[in-house]
Amino acid sequence: xxxxxxxxxxxxxxxxxxxxxxxxEQLEINAEEDLITRNGEIVKLEEELKDxxxxxxxxxxxxx
Amino acid sequence: xxxKLCENKRVSQDYCKEHxxxxxxxxxxxxxxxxxxxxxxxxxxxxxxxxKDSITVLYLLWKLGYxxxxxxxxxxxxxxxxxxLEFLSKFCKKHKIPLKIKSYEKEVGKRxxxxxxxxxxxxxxxxxxxxxxxxKYTQKYDKIATGHNLDDECQAVMMNLVKGQTKLFSRQGPxxxxxxxxxxxxxxxxxxxxxxxMTYSFLKGFNTPFNECPYANQSFRAKVRDFVNKLEYENPGxxxxxxxxxxxxxxxxxxxxxxxxxxxxSPCSSxxxxxxxxxxxxxx
Ligand code: SF4
Ligand SMILES: [Zn+2]
Ligand SMILES: [Zn+2]
Numbered sequence: 001x002x003x004x005x006x007x008x009x010x011x012x013x014x015x016x017x018x019x020x021x022x023x024x025e026q027l028e029i030n031a032e033e034d035l036i037t038r039n040g041e042i043v044k045l046e047e048e049l050k051d052x053x054x055x056x057x058x059x060x061x062x063x064x
Numbered sequence: 065x066x067x068k069l070c071e072n073k074r075v076s077q078d079y080c081k082e083h084x085x086x087x088x089x090x091x092x093x094x095x096x097x098x099x100x101x102x103x104x105x106x107x108x109x110x111x112x113x114x115x116k117d118s119i120t121v122l123y124l125l126w127k128l129g130y131x132x133x134x135x136x137x138x139x140x141x142x143x144x145x146x147x148x149l150e151f152l153s154k155f156c157k158k159h160k161i162p163l164k165i166k167s168y169e170k171e172v173g174k175r176x177x178x179x180x181x182x183x184x185x186x187x188x189x190x191x192x193x194x195x196x197x198x199x200k201y202t203q204k205y206d207k208i209a210t211g212h213n214l215d216d217e218c219q220a221v222m223m224n225l226v227k228g229q230t231k232l233f234s235r236q237g238p239x240x241x242x243x244x245x246x247x248x249x250x251x252x253x254x255x256x257x258x259x260x261x262m263t264y265s266f267l268k269g270f271n272t273p274f275n276e277c278p279y280a281n282q283s284f285r286a287k288v289r290d291f292v293n294k295l296e297y298e299n300p301g302x303x304x305x306x307x308x309x310x311x312x313x314x315x316x317x318x319x320x321x322x323x324x325x326x327x328x329x330s331p332c333s334s335x336x337x338x339x340x341x342x343x344x345x346x347x348x
Contacts, residue, residue, distance in 0.1 A: 035263060042267075044075070058266070058274070
């Protein structure tokens with residue numbers, strides 16, 4: 001799975017299958033602080049993600 | 065999971081795209097009315113940075129048909145404000161919203177990044193200048209609208225509680241009091257969660273740039289934010305509860321009578337205003 005994280009900035013590729021909620025837990029990201037998107041659409045926490053998904057995790061927290 | 069109101073897929077806690085946008089816009093409109101923030105006769109100026117919060121306020125006030133302009137402050141922070149200001153200029157042009165940009169360089173004689181090293185001190189100076197310029201350039205307006213949201217306000221309430229600053233505690237709220245010489249500030253997104261604003265901005269395709277001020281030293285605020293977000297995640301509704309309780313308990317403060325700064329004539333509580341004092345220090 002390709003994952004781009006806005007904050008703290010990171011681009012990575014790892015194997016992952018499970019729900020979006022599980023992905024955030026694995027990345028130690030609080031769902032209150034980020035929005036998960038796949039192909040330009042918002043993904044809800046309970047949705048299943050596939051290993052060939054392109055995921056972007058956008059930071060909700062504004063800076064400064 | 066289906067939307068609470070129709071058969072479409074959810075994009076938020078409860079709603080599909082269409083119903084979420086509707087919910088969001090109606091809630092902001094209701095907040096403006098319930099807290100008597102604005103009337104259609106008012107001239108309102110949005111303190112805009114180009115981030116998602118101020119872009120959302122700007123867009124909604126424009127959409128709701130208010131007489132709206134924008135004022136941006138360019139602190140002079142390399143690699144930071146340039147991006148957001150460029151974005152803001154395009155946005156205002158597209159929606160035909162008048163925009164003014166005032167810079168520290170022109171107004172106080174120095175860019176922020178050539179004035180101070182990073183740290184708390186920078187934010188103190190930066191904030192003082194920003195408040196000063198926002199007030200100075202909105203004297204012909206009835207209101208200043210800011211992008212403060214439920215998360216910001218919860219953090220501020222909690223920070224003041226922890227530090228025991230009851231005076232500041234009573235100064236927060238959906239709008240400031242009316243004090244001569246100061247343009248009244250309103251917060252149309254007062255009850256909207258930061259995540260909801262991000263969702264709205266994303267669904268509307270605003271594409272606001274993500275950007276962090278390299279000077280931001282918000283260690284205490286960041287701790288409080290993590291704490292409140294953890295509570296909210298485990299007990300949804302925490303943020304709204306905190307703010308509602310705060311609004312119940314809040315007592316209005318009696319403001320000191322206001323003098324005029326001997327140097328720049330702007331309203332202040334002593335003889336020389338904070339901005340002029342800092343200016344003297346950094347230009348000395
Ligand atoms: S984080 Fe501090 S220095 Fe940066 S814009 Fe905000 S107040 Fe100014
Ligand atoms: Zn719906
Ligand atoms: Zn002064």
